[in-house]
Amino acid sequence: MTRVLYELAAADPDRRFSPFCWRIRLALEHKGLAFEGRPWRFVETDAIAFSGSDKVPVLVEDGQAIAESSVIAAHLEAAYPDRPSLFGGAAGAALTRFSIAWTDQVLHPALVPLLLLDIHRHLDEPNRRYFRESREARFRKPLEAVCPDPEAQRVTLRRTLSPVRAVLRSQPFLGGESPLYADHAVMGAFLWARGVSVQALLEPDDPVEAWRLRMLERLGEGSRALVSG
Amino acid sequence: MTRVLYELAAADPDRRFSPFCWRIRLALEHKGLAFEGRPWRFVETDAIAFSGSDKVPVLVEDGQAIAESSVIAAHLEAAYPDRPSLFGGAAGAALTRFSIAWTDQVLHPALVPLLLLDIHRHLDEPNRRYFRESREARFRKPLEAVCPDPEAQRVTLRRTLSPVRAVLRSQPFLGGESPLYADHAVMGAFLWARGVSVQALLEPDDPVEAWRLRMLERLGEGSRALVSG
Known part of the structure; x- marks a missing residue:
């Protein structure tokens, strides 16, 4: 296939x-x-x-x-029901939707202001034009004005992560002993950031940072090549 | 037993x-x-x-x-493994912790300012004293000063519920077709409010309100007696 x-x-x-x-x-x-x-x-x-x-x-x-x-x-x-499950059953699939909704509606909005200029910088000309126009229409201001105080926004982001942090104090992954799709949803946000930005989003002693490093270690070979730069 | x-x-x-x-x-x-x-x-x-x-x-x-x-x-x-499951398996139990952490760390803090004075009003004298002292120490201000603008706080509460709302647009309960402990955790917040307050926290057309009414309908007889007042 x-x-x-x-x-x-x-x-x-x-x-x-x-x-x-x-x-x-x-x-x-x-x-x-x-x-x-x-x-x-x-x-x-x-x-x-x-x-x-x-x-x-x-x-x-x-x-x-x-x-x-x-x-x-x-x-x-x-x-692929014979491969490792992403959700851990029907109840797990239903419960995962809350993690996804939280990631989409709360985590991403806290992160995107920190990444807009980094993303813009890494695009070629036609995509830069598309990105600036579509995002400035969404935020109703110039890209450069969306995040006037990045350090304050990073503090907001870290506070936003408090429920993830609370879970990771009691278990290694949102899915329990090993990652499930809920982990992938949240990790997607950090890999998005890593793809375009060198800023440190998390404090070194944050349980979320320890989890992020555990997730990075588990990346497949193809993905490792993408995040090693 | x-x-x-x-x-x-x-x-x-x-x-x-x-x-x-x-x-x-x-x-x-x-x-x-x-x-x-x-x-x-x-x-x-x-x-x-x-x-x-x-x-x-x-x-x-x-x-x-x-x-x-x-x-x-x-x-x-x-x-009681032979009774209906609260979590839907080990993965469900792990994933439920995120809903609980979010309820404890995000939903409750958005709700409690709206309820402090209602709670205080319903206590007897010795419990009033305890409640005022412990909560004023926690909030570092008089109970009466914690929520100067209840309507603004209700708007915050409704915005806070956005990930719950997103899930309930696609399925009747956080647990899927029927409630799981994740539903009970979030519903606990609304029953807390109902126990002491008559204020309408949600708009009538909010999917969260429709879910709250579904949850109320499912209450057992003993609980119905407690919330009917």
Whole structure:
């Protein structure tokens, strides 16, 4: 079987920086499924038009395209039930949705102001134009004005992580003794940041930082190459 | 078997207002286990000294005392494996901890400013003194100064609920098709509020409000009597 994951990339194709694409990369590694991660940029909508989506991640297995990270994760769980589970059963799948919703609605908004300029810097000209226009419309201000005080925003981010921190004080992963898709969802945010930025988001003695390092250690070989730069 | 749950109560013994006690009440009903809910007040530490705890919930089964809501919930799951599961398996138990941590660390702090004066009003004199002293030490201001703008605080509370709302747009309960302990943890906050306050915390068209009403409908008979006032 051929398996291709279209992933958001910067001008340098090894800078992959979509948190949603990282979730699926981690999910594929979790399932032990080989794949080609194909770099894709914002403006290349024609290249994935066949999928019916204008956004990544798009997973293509033997010509069958699936878009949207949660749909792809559910597909992987259903299609490969003999591989390690992403959710730990039906109840786990239902409960995971809260971690995902929290990541999307609370964690990402706390992180994105810290990354906008880093992302912009790493794009080529046509993607820079797209990124600036779409994000300035969303934030209703110039990119440069979204995060006037990065250190204060990092403090907000660390405070935002308090429920993750509380869990990681009592168990090594959100999934318990080993990671589940809930871990991949939260880790997607940190790999997004790592793809474009060198800033230290967490304090060295933060249990969330220890967990982030444990998650990095577990990356597959292909992903290691992407985050080693 | 005799089974007694010590629950935080106001001067009126039917006003039960600890979110942690409500979690266990809902968990006992979830497991279909009969129990006596015994009202207990802040200053009655002597009455539960036998448990080694100075706080409720305390569950006593045939003379064996267990304190702390998460410990009690884990006990119920382990001791009654043939009854409906609170967590849906080991992965579910691990994933539930994030919902609990979020409830404790994010939802409760958004709610408590709205309830302090209501709680105070419903206590008898010795408990009022205890409550005012302990809470004013915690907030470092008079009870009356903690929430100068209740309507703004209710807006904050509703915004805080956004990840719960997102999940409830796609499934009827946090646990999926039926409630799990994650639902009981979040519902504990709303039953805490209902025990002492008549303010409408949620908008009528909020999916969280629809879920709250579904949860109320599922209450056992004994709990219905407590919330009908």
